Amino acid sequence: MAGAISKTPDFVRDSIFAVGSTRIIDAVLMMFFVVRIATPGIGLPVNDVAGLLLVAVAAFRRPTRQLSGTTWFAAISVLLVTFLVIVAIATGPSQADITRLGRILILFFLAGFIASGRIDIVSGLKGFSVGLLANIPLFYAGLAPDTYGGLLTGFLNDKNVAGFTYAIMTVLLFLIYRRLWTRIALTGLGLGAVVLTDSRTSMAALAAAIIWLVLARFLGPFFRVVLAGVLLGGFFYAENNLSQVGAYAARSGSDELRDRIDAASLEKTLAAPWYGHGLGEATTEVAGDVWFFHNSYWGLITEGGYAFLLAILALLAFAGFQFLGKGKQTPEARIVEAATIVILLCSFRLGEVFITLPTFIAIGIGLGIYSQRHSDWLVRQAAAGPEVEGALFPIQQRVS
Numbered sequence: 001m002a003g004a005i006s007k008t009p010d011f012v013r014d015s016i017f018a019v020g021s022t023r024i025i026d027a028v029l030m031m032f033f034v035v036r037i038a039t040p041g042i043g044l045p046v047n048d049v050a051g052l053l054l055v056a057v058a059a060f061r062r063p064t065r066q067l068s069g070t071t072w073f074a075a076i077s078v079l080l081v082t083f084l085v086i087v088a089i090a091t092g093p094s095q096a097d098i099t100r101l102g103r104i105l106i107l108f109f110l111a112g113f114i115a116s117g118r119i120d121i122v123s124g125l126k127g128f129s130v131g132l133l134a135n136i137p138l139f140y141a142g143l144a145p146d147t148y149g150g151l152l153t154g155f156l157n158d159k160n161v162a163g164f165t166y167a168i169m170t171v172l173l174f175l176i177y178r179r180l181w182t183r184i185a186l187t188g189l190g191l192g193a194v195v196l197t198d199s200r201t202s203m204a205a206l207a208a209a210i211i212w213l214v215l216a217r218f219l220g221p222f223f224r225v226v227l228a229g230v231l232l233g234g235f236f237y238a239e240n241n242l243s244q245v246g247a248y249a250a251r252s253g254s255d256e257l258r259d260r261i262d263a264a265s266l267e268k269t270l271a272a273p274w275y276g277h278g279l280g281e282a283t284t285e286v287a288g289d290v291w292f293f294h295n296s297y298w299g300l301i302t303e304g305g306y307a308f309l310l311a312i313l314a315l316l317a318f319a320g321f322q323f324l325g326k327g328k329q330t331p332e333a334r335i336v337e338a339a340t341i342v343i344l345l346c347s348f349r350l351g352e353v354f355i356t357l358p359t360f361i362a363i364g365i366g367l368g369i370y371s372q373r374h375s376d377w378l379v380r381q382a383a384a385g386p387e388v389e390g391a392l393f394p395i396q397q398r399v400s
Contacts (some may be wrong), residue, residue: 026120027127029054033357034131034165036157037145046155048103051357054119055109064117069326069374072318073115073367077108080311084304087275096280100303100355107360111319114364115371121364122176128361129173131155132166136193152196163199164346166190167206168358171339174213175332175365204238205345209338216334228341235345261291269298276305282351296347296354312354316340319366326377333373336366 032050039049067073081104088097113119135154138144144154156162170190177186187210194202208231216224264284268277282299283290293299300309317323320340322333339362347353 023120023123025057026054027123027130029057029127030124031127031131033128034135035155036161037155044099047357048106051106051110054124055106055113058113058118059109061118065115065368065371066375067112067116067367067371068378070115070367070371073112073315076311076314077112080308081105081108083275083307083311084279087278087304090275091278094278094280097278100279104355107355107357110357111360111364111367114361115367117368119364121361121368124361125169125173125176128169132169132193133189136196151198152193159197160199160201160350161352163194163197163202164205164342164350164353164356165358166193166197167202167209167346168339168342168362170194170206171209171213171335171342172358172362172365174335174338199350200239201346201349202342204235205342207238208235208345209341212338212341213334216337217331231341232345235348239349257286258294260286261294264291265293265295265298265302269293269302272302272305274305276301276303276308279303292351294349294351296351299351300354315363316343319363319370322366322370322373325370325373327373327380330369330373333366333369336362336369340366 029050033047035046035050037046038044039046042049081101084101084104088094088101091097110119114121114124135144135156136152139146139152139154145157147153147157148159151159153159153162156165167190170186170193173186173190174183177183191203191206194206211231212227215227219227261284264286265282268281268284280303282293282302284293285291293302297309300312318325319336320343321337322329325333343353343359343362353359
């Protein structure tokens with residue numbers, strides 16, 4: 001059982017030993033996932049174009065792993081896309097529907113290709129980390145966009161997007177940077193970058209994820225649920241109280257505007273029919289300007305009803321928290337759990353978290369880990385035999 005004693009899990013090790021130029025392609029394209037400015041002549045963000053190119057290249061590769069026990073992913077993907085197409089037709093298809101639906105399709109393929117090994121995720125994560133690291137000095141050197149008055153944005157083009165991206169990628173990079181000192185350095189760099197974005201939500205979410213990584217491995221199922229509840233309560237406490245501390249207290253005007261946007265967003269969400277208003281409708285008008293929602297849960301309900309929200313939450317439950325996963329919990333699974341915590345917490349206060357490249361990278365990695373655990377469990381089942389594995393008292397423990 002080499003996979004059981006190796007310090008590097010099969011899912012990650014397979015990617016490390018991938019050969020050929022594909023590693024360079026994956027690293028370079030995922031490095032451009034950081035760039036959210038419009039592509040000249042196309043209009044789509046550079047990161048979306050990079051995602052499309054990566055999926056297109058990966059489609060011509062052979063999968064290196066079979067996805068065992070993950071029929072739920074295909075079922076959710078097909079049913080959700082079909083439902084959203086019907087909603088678009090019912091609400092009157094527009095360019096926003098086409099663009100949004102295309103993005104969702106790319107993200108589903110991205111996750112599936114990561115899980116099946118068509119995309120070399122280790123090289124991809126390294127490329128993404130290089131892009132995030134380079135974004136910081138380029139921003140302060142004036143070579144990357146400054147869209148928020150000196151707060152770290154750079155090529156990510158928005159402080160909250162930057163905060164979320166630095167937070168979740170800090171956690172996911174634990175999968176490839178495994179030495180203690182590198183993880184400590186990574187945590188320090190990640191926290192520092194999130195603080196530079198001044199995204200209070202992302203700060204609190206990353207802190208919760210790190211606490212989960214440190215404590216969850218020592219806890220059983222019941223106390224893990226208790227810890228999750230404590231982290232959720234702590235997140236809302238920090239969110240509400242940080243706004244009254246220090247420099248944040250002087251931003252009352254900004255917070256009042258956010259409150260008005262939230263009120264208008266909730267009103268639109270509650271007024272949505274059961275199937276939603278259609279893709280791209282998670283916007284509202286306040287003071288004569290159009291604003292995106294500041295709550296990703298409301299955004300999904302507004303776009304595609306509770307069906308859209310429940311489908312995405314189901315993906316995060318299965319891939320992120322390994323719900324109904326077979327076999328022993330692994331350190332890698334806990335890292336994906338922590339990344340999922342960042343996703344779920346940031347979604348309460350940020351407008352576009354669920355339908356993003358970092359979220360579906362996490363789903364893809366979680367899907368691969370889920371599949372590997374299921375495959376290993378099947379091997380153990382077969383090795384044990386039906387009489388040993390299925391009996392109330394195993395043969396070795398029976399007495400004559």
